[in-house]
Amino acid sequence: MANLGYWQMKVSPGVWYLQLAPGRSADLYELPPKLITIDSLRGKLMHIEVQKRKGKEHEDLLNAADDNNFQEKMDNKGWNSNLLKWASSFIIGNASSNKDEEITALKDARQGETINIFSVASGHLLNWEIM
Structure with missing residues (x-):
C-alpha cells in the first residue's frame, strides 16, 4: 500500500x-x-x-523494470513451488503445459485499468463479525 x-x-x-x-x-x-x-x-x-x-x-513510482524482471522472479521461486507444480500436473495430467504461456497469461492479466481496493479494520468486533 x-x-x-x-x-x-x-x-x-x-x-x-x-x-x-x-x-x-x-x-x-x-x-x-x-x-x-x-x-x-x-x-x-x-x-x-x-x-x-x-x-x-x-x-x-511503479517502475517498468519490475515487469521486465517478472520472468526472473518466476524462475527464482523455491523448490516447494516447483514440486507443487509437478505434483499438480502429474495428478491432473497436464504435464505438457508450457511455462512461457503461463507467464504470458499472467502478464496479460495485469493489463487494463487499475482498480485499487483497500479496507481498514476497526479493531472492534461487532456481533456479525463474531458469528
Whole structure:
C-alpha cells in the first residue's frame, strides 16, 4: 500500500510519528517529519504533502523494470513451488503445459485499468463479525 500512495495508521488514540516506508516511495519522495495526534476513533482527514526528490522528478513510482524482471522472479521461486507444480500436473495430467504461456497469461492479466481496493479494520468486533 505504501507504494501506491495509500497509508494506514493504528486506530488507537495517541501521538504517532508519520514517515514514508522504506523502499521506492522513500527513494523518490520526501515527507517532512510529522507528528499526528489521534484523539478519537471517528476518523480524521489530514492533508499530507510530499514532494519528489531533486533529480528524481521524471522517475515513475511503479517502475517498468519490475515487469521486465517478472520472468526472473518466476524462475527464482523455491523448490516447494516447483514440486507443487509437478505434483499438480502429474495428478491432473497436464504435464505438457508450457511455462512461457503461463507467464504470458499472467502478464496479460495485469493489463487494463487499475482498480485499487483497500479496507481498514476497526479493531472492534461487532456481533456479525463474531458469528
